[in-house]
Amino acid sequence: YMMGTGGSIGGGIPLATGAAIACPGRKVVNLEADGSGMYTVQGLWTQAREHLDVVTIVFSNRAYAILHGEMKNVGVNAIGENARRMLDLDHPALDWVSLAKGMGVEAARADTCERFDALLDAALSRPGPFLIEAVI
Numbered sequence: 001y002m003m004g005t006g007g008s009i010g011g012g013i014p015l016a017t018g019a020a021i022a023c024p025g026r027k028v029v030n031l032e033a034d035g036s037g038m039y040t041v042q043g044l045w046t047q048a049r050e051h052l053d054v055v056t057i058v059f060s061n062r063a064y065a066i067l068h069g070e071m072k073n074v075g076v077n078a079i080g081e082n083a084r085r086m087l088d089l090d091h092p093a094l095d096w097v098s099l100a101k102g103m104g105v106e107a108a109r110a111d112t113c114e115r116f117d118a119l120l121d122a123a124l125s126r127p128g129p130f131l132i133e134a135v136i
Contacts, residue, residue, distance in 0.1 A: 010039025048104030
């Protein structure tokens with residue numbers, strides 16, 4: 001179990017990549033937020049190139065939610081339109097399945113719990129990188 005601390009954003013994909021390199025033969029599961037993943041998405045290409053056994057689950061809420069929270073932490077309860085546009089990932093919405101496939105990683109989208117369960121079972125039962133975009 002590895003967890004980034006101290007408020008860093010974007011460490012999930014590189015940490016999972018490093019863990020898979022350090023422990024070949026062990027399945028690595030990366031829990032990633034969509035905003036955080038955008039900082040280091042290129043790590044998926046390394047996972048594909050090295051055929052690393054990583055399952056990346058992207059929680060796709062279409063926002064830099066951590067940054068919305070930080071705004072509230074400093075007393076900003078309502079942000080303006082320009083700030084909202086910088087903190088939301090909905091215009092255009094990210095397509096993690098296309099992003100992953102473009103880097104050579106097999107991927108699929110889950111928009112129900114049942115679909116997520118089926119995709120997770122499939123990803124865990126085979127070697128190599130796989131990304132699940134979990135729409136929340």
